[in-house]
Amino acid sequence: MGQDPPVFITIIDNTGREKRQRVEYTVADIHGETVYVTSGGLRYIRDSLWAKGRQRFLLDELDRIPDVISRPDIVIWDSRASDDTLIYYKRLHIQSERQHWLVAAVVKLRRGLKFLYNFHLQESDKVKGYHLDIPPEIWYLNPQRRKRNFGL
């Protein structure tokens, strides 16, 4: 995690309105770019995981978000928003489940700043859009992994 992140940051919503968000912490991603983790983003993730009863065990793994962003297995551009959405994937061993799960950290770019938007379980070995005729563009691939390990 980075040191002394700004307490608040201003983002622009769909309609051009400014919204202040409290920054909980920042993470330097695999390419050294800063990802802001805001209170609003974390609140959404907690609410979402709680509502999805079956994914609730991931609530105990939220402190591993920085590891997913800074040391991912693969990062792709979302093929449906290839100008502003990156998805960081990492296979984690979940102790409480006694098994490995592929998890996804969804990061949106707003006016040059990167924000964490979601964190959820992903189908094993298959990134979003793997089946498309034009597969998603890879932004980063861990040298120890192969893209076929992710359906690409």
Place this chain on the structure above:
Amino acid sequence: MRELTFLFQEPGMIEAIASDPAGEDEAARPTGYADSVVPDLLVDRDAESLRPYAWICYNFERTYPLVIWGLKLFAHTERGAADEQFNIPQASLTDVPLHTAFSWAYHHFILQDGALLPEGERSVKVAPHDYTRVVLSHALATVG
């Protein structure tokens, strides 16, 4: 009948989560979000029955016409989701299909909350079976 709960985050992250009001299905195991037949829509399923229980779209503010039309045309081809109807307490809607549910979500979270409705339409009450028509009409009206 299962209930749907929607969660939304700017600019267009939308999730719909189905639950049994009796709460009997929450201990089951998930598959994790996976591609569906509908563009930009990921589906999480019960790992045993493969019945869908959660849907997510990262870019709903852009892809809503594809998602809603795809749900209308292809939802019946999704394993375990054939013609299921849902109640949506947060919208006071009962017995509606997924494409109507997602149409309500676009109308509520993006058009209404984003103040994108024309002034004359802001206080107009939309009938449940009309949400898809209203939202897809909005899509056509905004084609540049």
